Amino acid sequence: MRQILITGxxxxxxxxxxxxxxxxxVTPLFPGRDELNLADPASIRAYVGEREIAAVINPAAYTAVDKAETESSSAFSINAVGPAALADATRERGIPLIHVSTDYVFDGSKNAAYEVDDPIxxxxxxxxxxxxxxxxxxTGNPRHVILRTAWVFSPHGGNFVKTMLRLSDRSELRVVNDQKGCPTSAADIAATLATIALRQLDDPDAPCGTYHFVNDGPTTWFNFASEIFRQHHQHGAAVPVVHPIETSEYPxxxxxxxxxxxSTARLQDDYGIKPRHWREALADTLARLRETNSAGSHG
Structure with missing residues (x-):
């Protein structure tokens, strides 16, 4: 039995x-924060050291982007110190580490899709x-895969899709239209991470390095919101009128x-993973949310 440690x-x-x-x-392990604290390297060493773990997937992160401006120590503890300790622990055992990162390592000034080797x-x-x-x-573990992603949404937790649905009873909304990205389903990210991890388990020579995974199709937050409401309205929901604004109007x-x-080109080349369009992924997520709400209303 091969155990995969999964954080977050x-x-x-x-x-x-x-x-x-x-x-x-394969048995996935999902320790709680009381068992494995990413801000505590000793906790990481103890957890990994006491178990026979075949691989580690690390999607856990401090993701409060605005709060990080005043909580930099917390952000760096979880997003940098934790991964460093995971890299040390996995390198010592010769096991692969698959780590999730973000589009926010780039400054956004490029006029085309970012490739994995573009300067951060x-x-x-x-x-x-x-x-x-x-x-x-x-630098900590040569058997690593860093998977950058962006604009994550799902039926769980807090994300843009759920925020828009929560605000759908308003008559009007203003949404930023001068930031471009690729909305990405957490379910599709998870499937990609699983594919990579299993390949790493089965093949010691599986490709390592940095990759990008996002759903296909660039858009803006305004156009993303408009599509959320278009699909939501198809199922009888009342939706607001959405107005495009510039970032300067929403500081x-x-x-x-x-x-x-x-760009997901390298991931497609090395792992054969071709992302679906974000509109299709969005439709799945909205359907899952409707099922959850329907079950809740009958529960």
Whole structure:
């Protein structure tokens, strides 16, 4: 029986990893924070050292982008110190570490999709902490895969899709239209992480390095919101009128990259993973939310 340690089990991606139909000879471990604290390297060493673990998937992160501007120590503890300790522990045991990172390591100034080898230049504390985590993993364990993703949504936790649905009873909404990216399903990220982890388990020579995974199709937050409401309205819901605005009209403590579009070419080449379009992934997520709400209303 091969055990895969998975951090962040209550997060969007962690929740989807728990729903994966893993092979019979693979057991995923989802320790709680009382068992494994990413901000405590000693906790990480103890947990990994006391178990026969075949691989580690690390989607856990401090993701409060705006709060990170004033909580940099917390952001760096979880997003950089934790991954460094995981890299040390996995390297010592010769096992692969699959680490989730973010589009926010880029400054957003490029006029095309970011490739994995483009220079990073984070413009906020969260991005800087994730860039530091990447460096720790990259230098700490040669058997690593860093998977950058962006604009994550799911039926779980807090995300843009759920926020828009919560605000759908308003008559009008204003949404930023000058930031580009690729909305990405947490379920699709989880499936990609599982594919990579199983390949790493079965093949010691499986490709390592940095990759991007996002759902296909660049868009803006405004167009993403418009599509959420279009699909929501198809099922009889009343929806607001959405107005495009510029980032300058919606100031936030942390700056956001203007362009967060990521190229998935290397992942397709090395792992054969071809992302589906985000609209299709969104339709699945909205259907799951309707099922949950329907079950709740009858419960």
């Amino acid at each position: 089990g209550t997060g969007q991606v962690g929740t989807e990893l728990a729903a994966i139909d893993w092979p019979e000879d 230049c984070p413009i906020n504390v969260y991005g800087a902490s994730k860039a530091a985590g990447e460096l720790a993993v990259r 936030t403590p942390a700056r956001r990259p203007t362009n967060s579009v990521l």
